[in-house]
């Protein structure tokens with residue numbers, strides 16, 4: 646979807662990560678959560694953040710999306726500092742965010758949800774929505790249904806599609822499989838791959854470590870707000886220390 650005419654506003658040509666956090670401290674009020682945290686997302690990648698509850702995984706996404714301002718360190722999108730920008734500006738730059746909960750408006754129809762996702766677009770809303778209906782037939786069939794009538798998996802698809810209306814080249818996804826039955830979770834992971842196939846790099850938090858890493862190019866193990874391990878899924882899953890300390894192995 647990201648050809649020259651649809652490039653996100655903030656995108657620039659050139660190599661290097663699409664998104665990076667470098668040496669970031671951040672937190673809530675005076676409570677520090679991230680501590681010298683560095684995470685990188687390269688073009689086209691799926692990267693998975695794993696680690697124990699409270700490790701700071703969601704906080705990484707919130708800091709990348711401008712919901713939290715980094716206290717120190719840099720958040721860069723295509724090499725440009727976006728630390729401290731508001732989420733609505735960051736959306737225009739080309740980063741989308743799918744929170745774990747409350748990621749669709751239940752009382753609105755599927756179509757209305759998608760249109761709300763595109764309020765910041767300058768034009769081409771109908772076209773991009775049709776493209777998304779083509780990609781995700783499950784929501785195409787229910788355009789006029791209220792979002793609250795969707796199943797958990799269908800809601801996740803709508804949440805992804807809603808974020809994709811802005812045609813981001815980076816999507817931050819917080820625990821896509823949370824609360825879903827195993828079969829449905831498998832479908833949602835396939836949808837994450839489908840999103841990635843649309844030239845969208847994905848930084849994802851996932852509690853289901855095996856499945857999350859299973860669709861990822863790289864992973865980070867976070868603990869106490871900092872990266873303890875980084876590697877390919879194979880490296881992380883086969884590392885004895887990682888397995889024993891963090892993956893319940």
Ligand SMILES: Nc1ncnc2c1ncn2[C@@H]1O[C@H](COP(=O)(O)OP(=O)(O)OP(=O)(O)O)[C@@H](O)[C@H]1O
Nearest residue numbers: 673676678696697698699700701702703704705850
């Ligand atoms: N809005 C908030 N205000 C204050 N503290 C918060 C807030 N949100 C999260 N925290 C705290 O920040 C720490 C990290 O939370 P975070 O949600 O980033 O962890 P996580 O690794 O995503 O874990 P989980 O899988 O449990 O969500 C936790 O101690 C949590 O209690």
